[in-house]
Amino acid sequence: MFFILMVFFSTNVYAKNTWIVRDIKLEGLKHVAAKEVFRNLVFNIGSKISKNDIKNSILALFKTKKFENIRVISSSNILIFKLQERPLIQNIFITGNSMIQDTVLKKYLTQLEIDHGFFLNPFHIKIFKKNIRQFYHDHGKYACNIKILSIPHTDHTIDLKIIISEGSLTYLNKIKIFGNDHFSGDKIISLFELNHHNIWWNIFEKNFYSYKKLQQGLKKLKDFYLNQGYFYFKIKQHNIHFSKNKNKVDIIIDIFEGHQYKISRFLIHGSVFNHYNDILNIVNLHNDELYNQEKIYSIVNDIKKLLFQYGYIKSQVILSPQINHRDKTIILNFNIDLQKRYFVRKIYFSGNKITKNFVLQRKMQQSEGEYFNIKKVENGKKKLEKTGYFKHVNVMYNIFSDKLRQIDVIYQVEEQSTGSVNFGLGYGFDSGLSFNSIISQDNLFGSGNNLNTNVTVNKYQKYADLSIGYPYFFSKKTEFNTRIFYSNKKYHLDDEENIFKKTYGIESNLGFRINDTDIVNIGTGYAHNAIKKFYDQKNHTFLKSNTSNSDSLINDANKNNLLNDYTISYSWMHDSLKYLYFPIFGNRTYISAKHTIPGSDNHFYKIIFDKVKYTPLNKKKNFIFLYHVHMGIGHGFKKHRLPFYENFSINNFNNIRGFQSETIGPKTIFDDIISKNCIQKEDNQLCESNRSIGGNAVIISNFELITPIPLINKKYSQFLRSSFFIDVGNIWNTNINNIQDVDSSTFSMLHNLKNTYSSFGVSLQWFSPIGPLVFSYAHPIQKNHDRQLEPFQFNIGKNW
Numbered sequence: 135m136f137f138i139l140m141v142f143f144s145t146n147v148y149a150k151n152t153w154i155v156r157d158i159k160l161e162g163l164k165h166v167a168a169k170e171v172f173r174n175l176v177f178n179i180g181s182k183i184s185k186n187d188i189k190n191s192i193l194a195l196f197k198t199k200k201f202e203n204i205r206v207i208s209s210s211n212i213l214i215f216k217l218q219e220r221p222l223i224q225n226i227f228i229t230g231n232s233m234i235q236d237t238v239l240k241k242y243l244t245q246l247e248i249d250h251g252f253f254l255n256p257f258h259i260k261i262f263k264k265n266i267r268q269f270y271h272d273h274g275k276y277a278c279n280i281k282i283l284s285i286p287h288t289d290h291t292i293d294l295k296i297i298i299s300e301g302s303l304t305y306l307n308k309i310k311i312f313g314n315d316h317f318s319g320d321k322i323i324s325l326f327e328l329n330h331h332n333i334w335w336n337i338f339e340k341n342f343y344s345y346k347k348l349q350q351g352l353k354k355l356k357d358f359y360l361n362q363g364y365f366y367f368k369i370k371q372h373n374i375h376f377s378k379n380k381n382k383v384d385i386i387i388d389i390f391e392g393h394q395y396k397i398s399r400f401l402i403h404g405s406v407f408n409h410y411n412d413i414l415n416i417v418n419l420h421n422d423e424l425y426n427q428e429k430i431y432s433i434v435n436d437i438k439k440l441l442f443q444y445g446y447i448k449s450q451v452i453l454s455p456q457i458n459h460r461d462k463t464i465i466l467n468f469n470i471d472l473q474k475r476y477f478v479r480k481i482y483f484s485g486n487k488i489t490k491n492f493v494l495q496r497k498m499q500q501s502e503g504e505y506f507n508i509k510k511v512e513n514g515k516k517k518l519e520k521t522g523y524f525k526h527v528n529v530m531y532n533i534f535s536d537k538l539r540q541i542d543v544i545y546q547v548e549e550q551s552t553g554s555v556n557f558g559l560g561y562g563f564d565s566g567l568s569f570n571s572i573i574s575q576d577n578l579f580g581s582g583n584n585l586n587t588n589v590t591v592n593k594y595q596k597y598a599d600l601s602i603g604y605p606y607f608f609s610k611k612t613e614f615n616t617r618i619f620y621s622n623k624k625y626h627l628d629d630e631e632n633i634f635k636k637t638y639g640i641e642s643n644l645g646f647r648i649n650d651t652d653i654v655n656i657g658t659g660y661a662h663n664a665i666k667k668f669y670d671q672k673n674h675t676f677l678k679s680n681t682s683n684s685d686s687l688i689n690d691a692n693k694n695n696l697l698n699d700y701t702i703s704y705s706w707m708h709d710s711l712k713y714l715y716f717p718i719f720g721n722r723t724y725i726s727a728k729h730t731i732p733g734s735d736n737h738f739y740k741i742i743f744d745k746v747k748y749t750p751l752n753k754k755k756n757f758i759f760l761y762h763v764h765m766g767i768g769h770g771f772k773k774h775r776l777p778f779y780e781n782f783s784i785n786n787f788n789n790i791r792g793f794q795s796e797t798i799g800p801k802t803i804f805d806d807i808i809s810k811n812c813i814q815k816e817d818n819q820l821c822e823s824n825r826s827i828g829g830n831a832v833i834i835s836n837f838e839l840i841t842p843i844p845l846i847n848k849k850y851s852q853f854l855r856s857s858f859f860i861d862v863g864n865i866w867n868t869n870i871n872n873i874q875d876v877d878s879s880t881f882s883m884l885h886n887l888k889n890t891y892s893s894f895g896v897s898l899q900w901f902s903p904i905g906p907l908v909f910s911y912a913h914p915i916q917k918n919h920d921r922q923l924e925p926f927q928f929n930i931g932k933n934w
Contacts, residue, residue: 151184152182152183152184153182153183153211154180154181154182154183154211155177155178155179155180155181155183155211155212155213156179156180156210156211156212157179157211157212157213158172158175158178158179158212158213158215159212159213159214159215160215160217161214161215161216161217162216162217162218162219163217163219164219164222164289164290165200165219165222165253165290166198166200166201166217166219170198171195171215171217174191174194174195174197174198175191175194175195176190176191176194177191188206188208188213192204192206195217199220199247199253199255200219200220200253201217201218201219201220202218202219202220203217203218204216204217204218219253219290220253220254220255221253221254221284221286221290221291221292222251222252222253222254222290222291222292223248223249223250223251223252223253223254223291223292223293223294224250224287224291224292224293225250225293225294226240226243226248226249226250226293226294226295226296227293227294227295227296228240228296228298229295229296229297229298230297230298230299230300231298231300232300233270233273233275233300234266234269239266239296242262242265243262246258246261246262248262248294254284254292254294259282262282263280263282266280266298267280270300270301271344271345272344272345272346273303273342273344274303274304274305274342274343274344275300275301275302275303275304276301276304276343276376276380276383277299277301277302277304277379277380277381278298278299278300278301279298279299279301280296280297280298280299281296281297281299282294282295282296282297283295283297301380302381303342303381304342304343304376304380304381304382304383305341305342305343305381305382305383306341306342306343306382306383306385307377307382307383307384308384308385309323309326309384309385309386309387310384310385310386310387311323311387311389312386312387312388312389313370313388313389313390313391314389314391315391316364316391322355322358322387325351325354325355325358326347326348326351326354326355327341327347327350327351343383348372348374348385352369352372352387355369355387355389356368356369357427357428359389359391360425360426360427360428361426361427361428361429362394362424362426363394363395363396363424363425363426364391364392364393364394364395365392365393365394365395365425365455365457365464366390366392366393367389367390367391367392368389368390368392369387369388369389369390370388370389370390371387371388372385372386372387372388373385373386393462394424394425394462395424395425395457395462395463395464396422396423396424396425396462396463396464397419397420397421397422397423397424397425397463397464397465397466398421398422398458398461398463398464398465399421399465399466400417400419400465400466400467400468401465401466401467401468402414402417402468402470403467403468403469403470404468404469404470404471404472405472406470406472407472409440409441409444412440413437413440413468413470416433416436416437416440417433417437417468418433419433419466425464430453430466434451434453434468437451437468437470438451439508439509441470441472442506442507442508442509443507443508443509443510444475444505444507445475445476445477445505445506445507446472446473446474446475446476447476447506447508447531447541448473448474449470449471449472449473450469450470450471450473451468451469451470452468452469452471453466453467453468453469454466454467454469455467474536474539475505475539476505476506476533476539476540476541477503477504477505477506477539477540477541478500478501478502478503478504478505478506478540478541478542478543479502479503479534479535479540479541479542480502480534480542480543481495481498481500481502481542481543481544481545482542482543482544482545483495483544483545483547484544484545484546484547485546485547485548485549486547486549486580487549488549488577488580489523489547489549489577489580489582490580490581490582493523493577493580493581493582494518494545494547496582496606496610497514497517497518497521498510498514498517499511499513499514499517500514500543506541506543511529511543512529513650514529514545515527515529515545517650518545518547521576521577521582522550522552522576523547523549523550523552523576523577523582524547524548524549524550525548525549525550526546526547526548527545527546527547527548528545528546528547529543529544529545529546530543530544530546531543531544532544552575552576552577553573553574553575553576553577554572554573554574555572555573556570556571556572556573557569557570557571567592567593568590568591568592568593569589569590569591569592570588570589570590570591571587571588571589571590572586572587572588572589573586573587574586574587582605582606583602583603583604583605584601584602584603584605585600585601585602585603586599586600586601586602587599587600587601593624594623594624594625595621595622595623595624596620596621596622596623597619597620597621597622597623598619598620598621599617599618599619599620600617600618600619601615601616601617601618602615602616602617603615603616607644610647611646611647612644612645612646612647613644613645613647613653614642614643614644614645615642615643615645616640616641616642616643617640617641617642618638618639618640619637619638619639619640619641620637620638621635621636621637621638622634622635622636622637623635623637623779625778625827632667633665633666633667633778634665634666634667635663635664635665635666635779636663636664637661637662637663637664637779638661638662639659639660639661639662639699640659640660641657641658641659641660641703642657642658642659643655643656643657643658643703643705644656644657651708651709651710652706652707652708652709653706653707653709654704654705654706655703655704655705655706655707656702656703656704657702657703657704657705658700658701658702658703659699659700659701659702659703659728660698660699660700660701661698661699661701662696662697662698663696663697663698663699663777663779664695664696664697665695665696665697666695667695696735697735697736697777698733698734698735699730699734699735699736699777700730700731700733700734701728701729701730701731701734702728702729702731703726703727703728704726704727704728705724705725705726705727706723706724706725706726707722707723707724707725708721708722708723708724709722710722711746711748712748715901716855716899716901717748718748718750718755718758719748719749719750719755719758720747720748721745721746721747721748722745722746723744723745724742724743724744724745725741725742725743725744726741726742727739727740727741727742728740736770736774736777737770737771737772737774738768738769738770738771738774738775738776738777738780739768739769739771740766740767740768740776740780741766741767741768742764742765742766743763743764743765743766744762744763744764744765744788745761745762745763746760746761746762746763747760747761747762748760748840749761756840756841756842757839757840757841757842758839758840759837759838759839759840760836760837760838760839760840760857761835761836761837761838762835762836762837762838763833763834763835763836764788764832764833764834764835764863765832765833765834766782766831766832767830767831768780768781768782768830768831769830769869775869776830776869778827778828781827781828781829781830781865781867782799782828782829782830782831782832782865783796783799783826783828783865784796784798784799784826784834784865788832788834789834789861790834790861790862790863790891790892790893791859791861791893791895791897791910791912791927792861792893792895792910792912792913792914792923792924792925792927793891793893793914793922793923793924794922794923794924796825796826797825797826797922798826798864798865798891799826799827799828799829799832799864799865799866799867800826800827800828800829800865800866800867801825801826801827826865828865829865829866829867829868830866830867830868830869831865831866831867831868832863832864832865832866833863833864834861834862834863834864835861835862835863836859836860836861837859837860837861838857838858838859838860838897839857839858839859840855840856840857841856841857841858842856843855843856843898844856853900853901854898854899854900854901855898855899855900856896856897856898856899857896857897857899858894858895858896858897859894859895859896859897859910859912860892860893860894860915861891861892861893861894861912862890862891862892862893862915862916863890863891863892864889864890864891890916891914891916892914892915892916893912893913893914893915894912894913894915895910895911895912895913895925896910896911897909897910897911898910909926909927910926910927911925911926911927912925912927913925
């Protein structure tokens with residue numbers, strides 16, 4: 135569709151350059167108001183005009199996109215505008231689309247002004263058809279067809295009927311390679327995502343043809359040869375042949391390999407001052423090394439990054455190869471021009487509506503007034519990302535004055551919610567109805583401080599705590615955390631015996647940051663424990679014993695069964711994980727120790743070692759090996775035992791999947807085999823409690839292979855993870871030497887370290903709006919004789 139412009143002038147008009155308009159008449163208007171037409175004219179009645187004024191008026195009317203044709207007739211200084219409007223769109227009907235939802239199409243149509251109340255614009259129709267067709271092509275549907283029919287009405291309005299025939303997918307039939315002498319056709323075809331063979335997680339998906347994928351494959355092919363020394367490699371041509379119905383495609387690629395070239399030596403040119411040795415270390419090329427374009431370009435980028443660290447933001451590194459065709463060698467010349475060195479004038483922050491500027495400022499390594507250092511600037515970006523306050527962090531640079539060599543750094547952030555209010559209600563076979571409430575704010579009033587509260591109530595426990603943290607206490611390298619807590623817990627031994635423990639206390643620690651990844655903490659704590667043993671005597675007989683853990687524990691307390699513990703703790707943590715949630719590489723190591731000090735009613739120490747490491751197995755970092763180990767040991771001294779409430783236990787962060795919660799480790803043994811809360815031991819009359827009371831030693835290891843999720847689009851990989859795992863470990867009580875010497879409250883132990891629990895299975899992790907959710911299905915390898923299994927498990931918040 136095109137526009138025809140016809141302007142007629144009478145002979146007397148052409149005889150004059152200008153004239154005065156006596157009147158203006160409009161003909162052909164349907165939906166456009168006359169006022170709008172007159173508003174776009176560059177003259178009025180009585181104006182002195184020329185031919186150019188009429189042309190400009192016509193152009194102004196066409197710019198409204200409401201007219202298809204305009205004719206202007208002049209007679210006796212009267213201008214008559216004969217206007218042909220474009221039809222007005224009344225309704226739009228869409229049929230045949232399944233890949234694209236109606237709402238998406240209608241939104242795009244509205245953006246192109248193809249909607250009710252708009253005048254039909256043929257150019258916008260072309261854009262719509264072109265882009266929708268390209269969408270289907272990108273998704274492998276080259277047989278698609280898009281028709282747009284106009285249904286006119288008598289009032290100069292139309293209905294548009296958009297008919298989409300999506301067609302079937304166009305699959306790759308074959309790829310033929312010509313000109314390859316040094317590499318097999320299969321090797322070359324494997325470089326293309328269009329190859330016939332699918333990786334295991336997409337086994338059900340055929341490879342459809344896509345022009346974008348083909349171009350990506352051709353680039354990979356060229357890079358492959360250039361990285362193998364074939365300096366003059368080129369793709370001579372590639373031809374694409376569709377079948378008649380476009381459901382299959384054949385691709386023919388003709389290449390020229392050429393000869394392999396080696397690097398004989400390299401030279402560094404330019405005034406690089408005292409940076410020569412650093413640059414020399416970056417250019418790790420050796421004589422007679424095959425030419426590798428990827429490696430050489432990487433060297434160039436590394437040189438630029440190095441110079442960026444010293445403020446040379448406009449430095450240039452130009453490669454100039456000298457070719458020796460006879461010897462098939464190359465001399466590489468690195469021509470370096472440092473140009474100007476820039477200072478940072480100001481550091482700005484934008485987008486932080488809640489978080490205070492000083493919170494962002496204290497994360498900066500780059501200082502104002504110093505030479506610009508890209509490494510420090512990027513480290514500032516990483517630190518901001520690691521806070522968890524921001525959804526996105528971008529860095530921009532603005533040269534304030536080229537003459538003064540000044541640059542401004544702008545951090546653009548997009549804030550996200552840092553607080554949560556969670557309430558949980560559940561029911562457990564042992565614990566009955568359970569209520570849990572967690573309120574947390576990691577960026578309190580935008581100050582960077584954090585506040586957390588936790589309340590848990592069930593049959594066995596009432597617990598509450600309040601903690602607050604100051605990441606920057608009195609300097610950038612110190613942090614302070616404190617917590618107050620209250621607990622009222624019931625330890626169920628059997629149907630007649632229970633221990634009730636009420637605890638309140640406070641813990642505080644001061645952290646000293648050594649560097650970006652390491653922090654050392656020292657802390658103090660106080661806990662007041664009120665312990666009461668309740669016994670409902672019935673006609674049961676018990677095994678006799680000279681010792682009892684629970685009795686000895688109470689005997690160690692004062693007459694009111696009150697225990698006051700004063701502790702000092704020490705810890706060191708190294709954290710180099712990439713990303714807080716769903717890390718892809720790095721490790722986190724945590725070592726801590728805690729012991730009581732004089733004045734405590736108990737005398738004990740505990741040591742914990744925890745390490746997790748992520749190792750990528752490929753360049754895409756979608757295959758990752760995860761190793762996690764958790765070890766702990768605790769003992770009493772001065773003839774004291776480790777208090778039972780300080781025992782190690784299994785939790786969501788250190789567990790062996792596939793086994794019921796709180797069933798791993800030492801348990802209470804008693805002789806009441808009728809009790810509903812115990813399991814009869816094999817070949818004797820002893821009964822073992824359902825629930826473990828923990829022990830003073832623990833070793834747990836988790837091995838996981840993180841893999842792409844089958845049949846899931848790549849864009850969801852940052853929210854979903856799957857893995858295969860093996861878990862192994864146990865909890866022991868090393869303070870008991872004779873398992874036969876027990877009574878109704880004696881804690882049993884497993885015989886030796888060989889008696890461990892282990893399992894294997896699969897896991898799915900989802901980073902949901904409420905935090906990480908973990909689903910797992912496990913099968914035991916080695917298990918306890920009571921078979922207290924739980925194959926399917928679900929946890930909230932676990933993220934090694």
